[in-house]
Amino acid sequence: MNEPQLSTDQFTESNNSIPEDVSDSSSHGEKYLTFHVSNELYGSEIDRIKEIIEYGAITRVPLTPQYLRGVINLRGNVVPVVDLAIRLEKSINPVTKRTCIIIVEMKSLDGEVMDIGFVVDEVDEVMDIAHDQITAAPQFGTDIRSEFISGMGKLHNKFAILLQMEEVLSIIELMELVALESKDE
């Protein structure tokens, strides 16, 4: 399971409406997946996204930080799921039938590869965002930690906050936070 399985088929599997690939063919850039969290639009580079699945039974793991929703069974593997809204310190929206879990593949410092999922309210679409469409993150205006943002992507009529997934889902930081919580007397 090492290749990104992103294709329209994948979307069908998870019973979501199929977004179409509205790639801008004129200039070259990267492919991004955009999604809604807490009423805002975000984007993430596609290359580390493995799959998108329905929001389903997440088993809560007690005594873990708030942003860790729990774990799910992904084809026999136990995968932790992060609540992106909480991680970004935004408000949580209730679960609807459009809520999904996006599974990404993260690498830890020692080269070990692991899957992590994060919850989004709704998946938007896959699109090409050309380099010249991306501006640097604003100094202020967003209350998200600056290292989480890799830039602002300009789409037709809106902006998407492009996330630096290595930081958002930084394995090291997550580990430390979990350990911290565990030590709590």
Place this chain on the structure above:
Amino acid sequence: MDDDSQQMFQQECSDLLTDMEDALLLLESNPHDNDQINAVFRSMHTIKGTSGVFSFDDVVNFTHVAESVLDNVRSGKIEIGGDLIALLLECMDHTKILVQLAISEKNITAEDKSKENELLTQLNGYLDSTKDLKEDNSLQEQALVEKEDIDDAVDSKYWHISVRFDHEVLVHGMDPLSFFTYLKKMGNIISLTTIHDQLPLNEDFNPENLYLGFEIVYDSDAEKQQIEQTFEFVKEMCVLYILPPKDSIARYAEMIHALPEDTMRLGEILVRSGAISMDELENALQLQAEPKNSKNTPAPLGEVLIDKKAVHEEVVDAALVKQNQNQNMSKSQRVLRVDAEKLDLLINLVGELVIAGATTNMVAAQLGDEKLLESMSGISRLVEEIRDNALNLRMVQIGDTFNRFKRVVRDVSRELGKDIKLTINGADTELDKTVVEKIADPLMHLVRNAMDHGIESAQDRDNKGKSVQGNLELNAYHDSGCIVIEVKDDGKGLDRDEILKKAMEKNLIADSQVISEKEAFQLIFEAGFSTAAKITNLSGRGVGMDVVKKNIEALRGTVDVESNAGDGTKVSIRLPLTLAIIDGFLVKVGDSSYVIPLDMVHECIDLSDQNSDDKEQGYINLRGEVLPFLKLREYFKEEGPESTHKSIVVVQQGNYKAGFVVDGLLGELQTVIKPMGKILKDLRGISGATILGSGEVAVILDVPNLIQRATQISHRDTVNISNRNSQTLH
């Protein structure tokens, strides 16, 4: 040298060196044990031989000298004593280094080289001393020679005929009786041995077939051709050897090689063939054969026997090769070397099978089909058996690890100038291979600790009225699904007050904190606690007690310390028997399901309305026993529906019991422990996750950790309560 050969060679040398070390240690207490002396010689000899095959000249040259010394010990020319054993142990260590260098094709360091020269000088010293004994030897040899001459004379008189007929020979109208009768006309059958090893006693037996073989010692003046003619009619249907008297030595070798491989002992073969007498054979069998293709190393067996003028080198080599073949065959039938990765793969598959079985069981239950359910229970039973057997493959005896400590204890006690005796109990206790590998280092540290800081010097012990010899015990046994390993010493024990004082100095605890004895002893595992600065060359690696505890916890184990100041200390390590698949007990707490390892579940009791306060902890009276309990709902901050009929699951680990209050009991199940990944590795109270038959993930509780929590809080509460002079325990 390719990887496979390299590994094999290394493994073989490692095994041989271990054998040699074991034998040398035994010799220390009993220097005249011939079996051990021979064992040491054999090991060194085989290492030399095998190294010769790979042309590792450095190893060969060094081991050759050691082997010569050992040879002289064997023949009684050199006395074995403490000094020589110590020297041999050093040689063994050096051989280890040489083997390693040979495999990695590195050059020897100057330091090691000078060590080698030193060892060689000492070894040669022993060899020189044997020269004085030459005179006595020559007398002995003369007596032997005389005896040999007589034997030679006897041997050379007779023919030796060996015949193995094909099975169908009788059906074709030929009966051995007629051939033997004919032989008798031409000479005398001195002896005929009927070999019935191939005779089937079961239903494979066909009475019209011949399953017998014959070895005949025959006295006759006839020519070979005449004897051959006897078997003229049957020569197409048999394997026949006719060995004339004299000049037949090489042919004996050939014949022995060609004999069918039954389990006939080598001795019988050679003695029957009249090649060697029983005495000579006994001597010869004490040595081991070696590959003939090493140019540097002539068979010492050959040397010995040629000296005694008994038999030519080739014959005995051939005979011993055959013996080894037979032995190796039976040995290899008993043990297989298996690739660890293949085994892991198998175990993973078994794990998946367990889950798939659970899922199918669930579906069968939902369908309610009687026949299907019955069939499923049959399958479940089988899956359980496969699971147990597969996991069993990974089990090894802890004795191998324990045995390594014999040498350590010996060396370290010498180094420290203390007299310490090591006793090992439960060496045949089995545990998972990976656990064994990972527990070795922590154990080593604990043993060194006990010897360094626990056991007092002989003088001190004497002053205290203790036995001068200190006792160190390594015990292993199974207890409720765990394996317990104890490192016990009768040294000076731990002083609780001292420890508390030290801990306060290092700010590990606060002044006012109430600490039980158990907790106090646990403090020695805190990072920064240890003051032992001396790290000797054998303990190496700067391992501290905190790392010991971490390593044990990484194996989902716990470590406990019991001690009486003045009497001694006992460190108990508890480890789960299997790492992969467990029997679990499913409970409901709020909305969530949790799995409790079944072998720690003692019993379940109903919690009829107790006071439902919000405190997450309390006590109940369990048949006169005070049982601390933990309300999982509160502890885990669950919010789902609360049951009015709660239960307490009483769990036990070693001597400690506690209860977990849960909302519902959901029954037993087999589960496969799934890794939760790095992020969730160090969770308190959680030891892993598993996938239920429904596909959901369930969290596995870390029972020892939770028991500790239950008892900790309760202890503090008790003290607080009693301090405040408050009400009765509830």
Place this chain on the structure above:
Amino acid sequence: MISEIEKDDSKINLALEGELSIYVVDDLNQQLDGYLQNYQAINIDMSNVSELDTSVYQVLLRAKLLSMNNNKELNIDNLNEISQRVFDLYSLNDIFHQTSTGSH
């Protein structure tokens, strides 16, 4: 051939007579197997054997080994000259003389 001389519930005395060769060895083997199953102790009298070949000797050897494995008695008695010659040649008399109590 085999004749039954006398028997009770656990013991039986047999006599082997006549020409014992490969032509009768199959039957002989089967019968001996049967006796071994049904009786605790078997005596075989060989005084009237006129011919004894290797196949029959082999069957007798096998019967003796089987009896030893199963804690039963099998004794071969009264070997006449013809039978004795064969037994002596094959030199396994030690085996045939063993009783199941282990003594000789």
